[in-house]
Amino acid sequence: MEKINSIPKPFFETLGEHGTTYLVYGYRIAQPKLYLGEFNSLKEARQFIYKYVYNNPQWLNANGDINEYINKPSRPESDNKWYKGVIEKEYK
Incomplete structure (x- = not known):
């Protein structure tokens, strides 16, 4: 949980x-943590995030x-990844 608290907000956790x-x-x-949905794949989750941010x-x-x-x-929390600037790298 310590790593999550150090990530600049706003952000999405998958x-x-x-x-x-x-x-x-x-x-x-x-703001309180906001539950946004459950998805069958990482790709589906990322597509949702991209559309959500667009709106x-x-x-x-x-x-x-x-x-x-x-x-x-x-995996250990220290191995979890956070990304900034993912529109160009991950969503397109």
């Missing part, structure tokens, strides 16, 4: 593993891009 469902949560400054631009970071934290329960 929680899950290959072969299971993925849960998507949103985090914003001074809710307040979720863009200061650079006008998306912050995302990929959390896989099977």
Whole structure:
């Protein structure tokens, strides 16, 4: 949980593993954690995030891009990855 608290907000957490469902949560400054849905694949979860941000631009970071934290329960928290600026790298 310490790593999540250090990630600049706003950001999305995608929680899950290959072969299971993925849960998507949103985090914003001074707002409670927001559950956004359950998806069958990481690709589906990311497509949802991209569309959600398109319709809710307040979720863009200061650079006008998306912050995302990929959390896989099977690996140590220190190995979980967070990405900033993922629109160009991951969504297109």
